[in-house]
Amino acid sequence: MTGDRLPTLPESVCERAAALASVYQTVVARSTQPEQPAVTPSTDRQLAFESRLDDQQVLESAQSASNGEKFTSLWNGTISPYDSHSEADVALCCLLAFWTGGESTQIDRLFRQSGLIRPKWDEVHYADGATYGERTIERACSHVTKTYTGES
Structure with a gap:
């Protein structure tokens, strides 16, 4: 931004957050996201995976692993x-995602x-109402490509 104003534009700057959000939702958000059923990533993750370990087993396995x-x-x-x-939060969530099979609730x-x-x-x-925790888990699960299967 140079601060120079084009002669055809108004001299004042007005708050237009609501209008900008509406344009973003109508144009940008819809054009950058493929059409999908109304399933959020966290719900999708819960439907796609089932943890093989209960909470105590996850903790014991994670602590006794090579990266324990x-x-x-x-x-x-x-x-x-x-x-x-925040980076540490994601790192822990990635480890938990491995041991839980990506089960976001667990x-x-x-x-x-x-x-x-x-x-x-x-x-x-986030503008869609998601919490920091929800998005941290989603991000971690999207980075974890292999999960614990119970097999050596």
């Missing part, structure tokens, strides 16, 4: 070596028991 130290550190609330708390339930939980988890951070 990493899991335990995150589980206990240690955010280093991550650059931010991931959420377990994350709430971890040392990383904070009030931000339940805060709405």
Whole structure:
């Protein structure tokens, strides 16, 4: 932005957040998302996968795995070596997604028991009403391509 105004435009700047949101929903949001049934990613994830382990088994398996130290550190609330708390949140959710088969309800339930939980988890951070926690889980599940199957 240069700050220079075109002569044909008004001199004042007006708040138009509602109009902009409407244009975005009508033009951008619809054109960038393929037509799909009314199933949210988290619901879709819940329908597509079923956890093979209960919560206690997930924790025991994750802690005794080859990367168990990493899991335990995150589980206990240690955010280093991550650059931010949010990156640590995603890392823990990715590990939980592996062990739960991507079952978002179980991931959420377990994350709430971890040392990383904070009030931000339940805060709405998105225009569609999604919370930070919901989107963190969705992001983690989209990054996890293999999940625990119970087979060696």
